[in-house]
Amino acid sequence: MKTRIYLFTGFLDSGKTTFIQDTLISTDFCEGEKSLLIVSEQGEVEYSQEEIETVNCDIVYVTNEDEWSYEFFEELKKKYNPTQVLIELNGMFNVNRLMACSLPDEWQIVQVLTTINAQTFGLYIQNMRSLLFQHVVHTDLLIFNRINENIKKSFLRNNIKAINSTCQIIYEKEDGTVNTLDDDDLPFDITQDELEIKDIDFGIFCMDALDHPDKYAGKTITLKGKFIGRDKQLEDGFVIGRLAMVCCEEDTSLIGMVCEHPAAKQLIPDEWIQVKGKIDLEYDADIGGEVCILKVEDLKVVPPLENEYVTFD
Structure with a gap:
């Protein structure tokens, strides 16, 4: 049995912790599993260790990206022997460094998920494009959250697709409900011939x-x-x-x-x-x-x- 690794990327306050905690607590994601959560960033939302432990999940905290190594993961394998691992990556850590890290036998990154605050996305595109690129280029599923009526989803989507054309994108409104791209206005009149x-x-x-x-x-x-x-x-x-x-x-x-x-x-x-x-x-x-x-x-x-x-x- 391979140990599946789910990597969560995104900047501080992008909603990573809330997303991970909801996945662990509010779904059957941990049913029949021995899970391990590795946290390398602490934002405004904190994990409820008591709740997480009820779903047979341990938490390990990492404060320095120098800790990513084969020896580190091998030690976790021996100590916890998880069937699945969730890694919440610090938004300022080097994603490529972790992706290139040697892993124990039968450990494999199976999915990369990225959360982005739609309301601050424009600032990152303008000022931190190279760092944003690291988060997006590997992702399989990207969630834009906090969408409001002033945000053009085509702006969000097209900038992401220019970096990673194959990733799936989900749009969430401020109330957490899922939105679609279909209602987004184009800058030209599509009704014209x-x-x-x-x-x-x-x-x-x-x-x-x-x-x-x-x-x-x-x-x-x-x-x-x-x-x-x-x-x-x-x-x-x-x-x-x-x-x-x-x-x-x-x-x-x-x-x-x-x-x-x-x-x-x-x-x-x-x-x-x-x-x-x-x-x-x-x-x-x-x-x-x-x-x-x-x-x-x-x-x-x-x-x-x-x-x-x-x-x-």
């Missing part, structure tokens, strides 16, 4: 088209970006795209759309172009669903943008 996408909305459009291709079928789109390269499947296919900064200028993620036009063979990599055409939907076996293909009717070379990076403001 023709859309001229502003440069600042490039990323939002491409992300939404990827998630909801059916909304754009048959619409005429005008879009500006770089010629990234030829598409491997379509004879006249190419990718128009821009880069989103996920950590720093040296660490970026491509966001774009596949287009079709006979002039694809003549385009130069990184050349800035503006395209106008109609969206068709085609099945993509790699993702198991339909994707948007822009059938370009008009293509022209344009001057580069002053700021070439995608933002989701």
Whole structure:
């Protein structure tokens, strides 16, 4: 039997402790298990040791990330012999260091969960992007909590997906109920048959088209970006795209759309172009669903943008 490790990341006051405590106490997560909780951060909410011990769970506190080592985990294995381990990671600790740490035989990190306070997310994106990147890049499930009517979920989602495109995102309102992205307003009028996408909305459009291709079928789109390269499947296919900064200028993620036009063979990599055409939907076996293909009717070379990076403001 492997000992499953669940790693909880996120900054101070992001709701990690509340989430973990609710999982342990209010669900059947610990039923039939010998659990161990390793805590490396103490915020406003404290664990109720008495309640946690009732579900056959021990608590160990860590004050220094230098303690992460094979010897440390091997000692815990001998002392507690848990079947599952939950680690609440200090928001300022190096996530990569823990992920790279050697573990005892049969111990394995099976899931990384991240909590983020939606009301302070913008500050972290602006001022602590590289540290936020560490939390998000490994996560399997990310929970944005404390969503209110002033917060655009598309801003939250698109910044996260630029870092980690595969993670699942859950949105929680201030009362703890789960919200969805469907009611979030787009910066353009999706009801129109023709859309001229502003440069600042490039990323939002491409992300939404990827998630909801059916909304754009048959619409005429005008879009500006770089010629990234030829598409491997379509004879006249190419990718128009821009880069989103996920950590720093040296660490970026491509966001774009596949287009079709006979002039694809003549385009130069990184050349800035503006395209106008109609969206068709085609099945993509790699993702198991339909994707948007822009059938370009008009293509022209344009001057580069002053700021070439995608933002989701």
